[in-house]
Structures are given as structure tokens and as C-alpha cells.
Amino acid sequence: MENKGYGTTGAPPYPQPGAPPYPQSGTPPYPQPGAPSYPQPGAPPYPQPGAPPYPQSGAPPYPQSGAPPYPTSGNMDTGMASFPPPTEGSYQGTQDQGVEPSCPPIETMDQVPGYNNVGFEGVALPPPSYDEAIGQRPETEVFKSTGTISAEDAREAILEHARNKCCWGTGPAEKMTINDLVSSSAYHYTLETFAESRTTKWVSEPFNAGNVYVTGNPPGPWDIPANPPQMFKSSKIDMEVPNTASVKPCHRCQGIGSTRCGFCFGAGRRNCIRCGGSGRRSEFRDGTEQRVSCGCMGGQEICSSCNGRGRNDCHKCRGRGTLRWFIQLTVKWVNHVVSHVEQRSSLPNELVREVTGEMAFEETYPRVWPIATFPVREINERSKDFVTLHSTKFNMEKILMQRQRVQTVPVTQVLYSYKDKSREYFVFGLEHKVHAPDYPASCCCGCSIL
Ligand SMILES: [Zn+2]
Ligand SMILES: [Zn+2]
Ligand SMILES: [Zn+2]
Known part of the structure; x- marks a missing residue:
């Protein structure tokens, strides 16, 4: 499946050697409404107003006709384009200073029935009332005694x-x-x-491809069956709550799949370490010190961290640009x-x-x-x-x-x-x-x- 518009395939890679480095100093940060910017011409920028909802070819988007849309915002049925774009001063502002947000604004997460107030840290859920009455002790107490030693x-x-x-x-x-x-x-x-205790939180993983289906309301957090591996032994498991998944643009890279290189600050090049950026250095030849040309590119060298691209793959989404979010239930014994x-x-x-x-x-x-x-x-x-x-x-x-x-x-x-x-x-x-x-x-x- 092609990921046109998601910055992974189809689009030419980040600035080639010889191309102007990204971003240009003095140019506005990415993305700018109305301004042509990254990705390159040929690939539509992400997300496109009016573009078909994600995911694309093959499967029809959820829900099927006749079924009421669930949930109402930001999910697969309404398509990725409905996801509110980053507001100025939140995503862009922080990323421009080299500090990517660790989690998206909570208001951008889906409203999931039965899972209000789920955050990015685990929140303990009080158990529903359950039968604590046991009745009568079924047998009389019988005690054994012990022996002595010689x-x-x-x-x-x-x-x-x-x-x-x-x-x-x-x-x-x-x-x-x-x-x-x-x-x-x-x-x-x-x-x-x-x-047993139960907690829920939003978690995300890089989204590769495929479809995310929501087929109804999720089960309540205490309705999901889970059995301890062993009685009277502490342990825990994590599981995904069914029908809570959705795909959203990565908040860390704003859906681009890459972030500005922190070593060259996006320039793709940095000062040569042998000549310190001057382009010439000292060398001993025939017993005397001579100034020679460094052999680098006029005092500059390709940034080894990003290979001259000026950007590195976003490690939150592993370069995909999209994240699959779901509510994770942690059951702890x-x-x-x-x-x-x-x-x-x-x-x-x-x-x-x-x-x-x-x-x-x-x-x-x-x-x-x-x-x-x-x-x-x-x-x-x-x-x-x-x-x-x-x-x-x-x-x-x-x-x-x-x-x-x-x-x-x-x-x-x-x-x-x-x-x-x-x-x-x-x-x-x-x-x-x-x-x-x-x-x-x-x-x-x-x-x-x-
Ligand atoms: Zn770099
Ligand atoms: Zn040099
Ligand atoms: Zn990302």
C-alpha cells in the first residue's frame, strides 16, 4: 500500500547533497499554511483537506454504510483529515526549539465511552461492587501440634x-x-x-499500514477477562482495550516522519573538526609547518548524524508519520x-x-x-x-x-x-x-x- 502524503514512500528523500539545506535559515518553520514546503513537489503535503480518508486502497473505511459513526471525532471513520491541525505555538513552537512534545494535547484524544479521564499515566480504577459475603465457615478449626527434639x-x-x-x-x-x-x-x-487492581492509559505505537476497525463500544475496564497466572503470587499484564484504537498524525514530528537534526540544527552540514571551519590547516612537511588546504568543503563537512539530510527519522513513529493510539489496560495482582x-x-x-x-x-x-x-x-x-x-x-x-x-x-x-x-x-x-x-x-x- 502506498503511503502517499505520509512522507514515507513516493516522496523524494530529504535534501540531497547540493540541494539547499533544510530548513533554510530565515524561512518560517514547517509546516506553514499556504507556503510550499516539505515534502517535495510530487507528493501532497500531509494532511490534505479533501484527501480520501486514511487508510486508503483495499478496504472500505469504517464504519460501513448504515452504521452510526463511532466515535465522533478523530477516528478512522471521519478520516485523518478531520484531526485538528496543530495550533500555532504548541507543536511548531516547541519543535523549533528542539524540544518535541512527549505526548499530544489531551483534548486531541478520542472520547471513548466508559473511558473518560484516561490520561497518559496509568489511573487506578475502583473495582465495581462485588459479592463479599461468604456465608458460614464450612468446617471446624482443627489444629495440629508439634514434637520436641532430643x-x-x-x-x-x-x-x-x-x-x-x-x-x-x-x-x-x-x-x-x-x-x-x-x-x-x-x-x-x-x-x-x-x-487485583486495574489501571488504564493512552499508549501509542508506530503505525505501519493496514486498517483500524472499531466495531462497537469497548468493554468496561472491569469486564475484560483476565486471570492471574498463579494465586498468591504478584504479577501483572498489559492488554489493549478492544475498540479504542485510532490512527493519528505523530505529535512529535507533526506527521512528517522526521525531526530536525539536533547536531547540525537542520543545516545538513557542520564545521569541519579538522580545520575548525577555516578550510585550511597546518601540516608538517620537510620539517616545516605549512598551511595547506583542508580538503573539506570550504570548512564544512556533511553532518554524520543525518548524512546531510538535516533531519532524522522520528523515533516516536519510526519515520512513519502516524501513530496508532489505543487505551491500555494494566491488570496487576x-x-x-x-x-x-x-x-x-x-x-x-x-x-x-x-x-x-x-x-x-x-x-x-x-x-x-x-x-x-x-x-x-x-x-x-x-x-x-x-x-x-x-x-x-x-x-x-x-x-x-x-x-x-x-x-x-x-x-x-x-x-x-x-x-x-x-x-x-x-x-x-x-x-x-x-x-x-x-x-x-x-x-x-x-x-x-x-
Ligand atoms: Zn545533521
Ligand atoms: Zn576542514
Ligand atoms: Zn513522528
Whole structure:
């Protein structure tokens, strides 16, 4: 398909070597109503009043006869020519100072039913009201308990721990006297709320060729089906909202497909770097310095950035001159997690969070109920707090699923003596992790080991 009038094919390229550079200093900036300018004769300038609507040959323009036009302005049915031309001082003024607009004026974007106030930054959309009532808890709460460890387990755990630490000696672990084991349980409660949020914004891409069809109203932002790849795992996807696309001239290059070269400021040539623009330079010949002709074009050379064209392909539209605009829907899934550790030992709570315990309770529902009958009162209280908090905290998101868990983490305080001194360490988690802050044969940086 030919793109006559869009500055890509058919038109001769930008000023050839020997041709006057573009734009001429003193000439008005492009485009000027009434003034002959770029593109070259033979190709009609863009857009042409009265020109057939874009796209051209092959397919009939949308909509078909009998169908009401949708939407009313700036879309395919009315053709590109109906797109309001850039007003003076907006496109031209900014481009002339070398600053291309990053996005078009918002009033030039289509009015899309159901998508008012869509901008160029993502705007969060509150979810429609949805059924939050869950009914009755289908089963009674059943909690599992956890076991204890032996003195042999305790010694093996600290031996293993000492072996894996680069500057820990294993001597104390082998020779220590284990006096007592104090077993307890730490309770690690987590509530996860897996929720979905949606945002929309206008985005554009270079438009190559073909037709853009709009076959009716777009679906509402929350009516577009999207499923998370995995429950309780944060992720996001972007998708195009159907029936929101239209083709418009590129706002950055005003539909020309190119922008003025920033290196030569459109001249196509610049001062030669070897002679500094004088056309002559010094050279040593037979031991003496002589002034010689530089060999460039009278102090000028072709601008290497634009190859003398004075203009470069617009990178917004990749030289096409047109952009395909559409509303992009971003669906984001976030797993919100709150947790609480309840325990009586002096083991830091952060360490308990890192290990696994026996799953004493786990349930997954669209909405969970606070745990009410766990043997540890604080867990019931925290569960109630967290469930209440999460029920109101994410009002710009739709809650898809909730999961709550209580892990019972075994914690054993090991009381031992070594060289007539009493100390302690902890073995905790199903992994038998060790926390021994005052282990006798440890140092931080490879110094002497006892
Ligand atoms: Zn240049
Ligand atoms: Zn030179
Ligand atoms: Zn462009």
C-alpha cells in the first residue's frame, strides 16, 4: 500500500547533497499554511483537506454504510483529515526549539465511552461492587501440634552449624555438656490477601499500514477477562482495550516522519573538526609547518548524524508519520501479606519467620473468617485484627482470594556448659536451624580459633 502524503514512500528523500539545506535559515518553520514546503513537489503535503480518508486502497473505511459513526471525532471513520491541525505555538513552537512534545494535547484524544479521564499515566480504577459475603465457615478449626527434639539432635544441629560457619571451631560443640533442653512452640500466623487492581492509559505505537476497525463500544475496564497466572503470587499484564484504537498524525514530528537534526540544527552540514571551519590547516612537511588546504568543503563537512539530510527519522513513529493510539489496560495482582509471631523464648521473631514449622492450620477462601478457637489467645486476636484490617484496606482493589496459616515452629533452648561457663543456644524450625550468639569458638574475621 502506498503511503502517499505520509512522507514515507513516493516522496523524494530529504535534501540531497547540493540541494539547499533544510530548513533554510530565515524561512518560517514547517509546516506553514499556504507556503510550499516539505515534502517535495510530487507528493501532497500531509494532511490534505479533501484527501480520501486514511487508510486508503483495499478496504472500505469504517464504519460501513448504515452504521452510526463511532466515535465522533478523530477516528478512522471521519478520516485523518478531520484531526485538528496543530495550533500555532504548541507543536511548531516547541519543535523549533528542539524540544518535541512527549505526548499530544489531551483534548486531541478520542472520547471513548466508559473511558473518560484516561490520561497518559496509568489511573487506578475502583473495582465495581462485588459479592463479599461468604456465608458460614464450612468446617471446624482443627489444629495440629508439634514434637520436641532430643539432646543428640541438639548437638548434631550445632555441630552442623559450626561446620558451615567459616570461622567457627567445632571443639565446643563436641565437648560441651548439655545440661537441659527447654522445648517450646513459636506460632507464626500469616494472612495473605490476593487482590487485583486495574489501571488504564493512552499508549501509542508506530503505525505501519493496514486498517483500524472499531466495531462497537469497548468493554468496561472491569469486564475484560483476565486471570492471574498463579494465586498468591504478584504479577501483572498489559492488554489493549478492544475498540479504542485510532490512527493519528505523530505529535512529535507533526506527521512528517522526521525531526530536525539536533547536531547540525537542520543545516545538513557542520564545521569541519579538522580545520575548525577555516578550510585550511597546518601540516608538517620537510620539517616545516605549512598551511595547506583542508580538503573539506570550504570548512564544512556533511553532518554524520543525518548524512546531510538535516533531519532524522522520528523515533516516536519510526519515520512513519502516524501513530496508532489505543487505551491500555494494566491488570496487576498483588499478594498482601501480614504476619505475627507469638512466642515466649528470647529467640528473635525475625528468625522464626525464616523457618518452616508444622502447619497447624491453613485455609483458603475468597474471604476468610478470623480464627476464633486457636489454643493461643493472641493468635485469635491477631487474626481478628488482620482480617478486619484487610477487609477495608484495599478499596481500590478487588480481593480474589485470602489464605491464612498458623505454623507451629518448634523452638528448643539448649542450656550447656563449656570450660566451667554456662551458656545457651537455640535450635528451631523443622530444619533445626541454630541461633548461638555467644558460641565460644566464633569470631568475625578468621582470627584465632579456640
Ligand atoms: Zn545533521
Ligand atoms: Zn576542514
Ligand atoms: Zn513522528
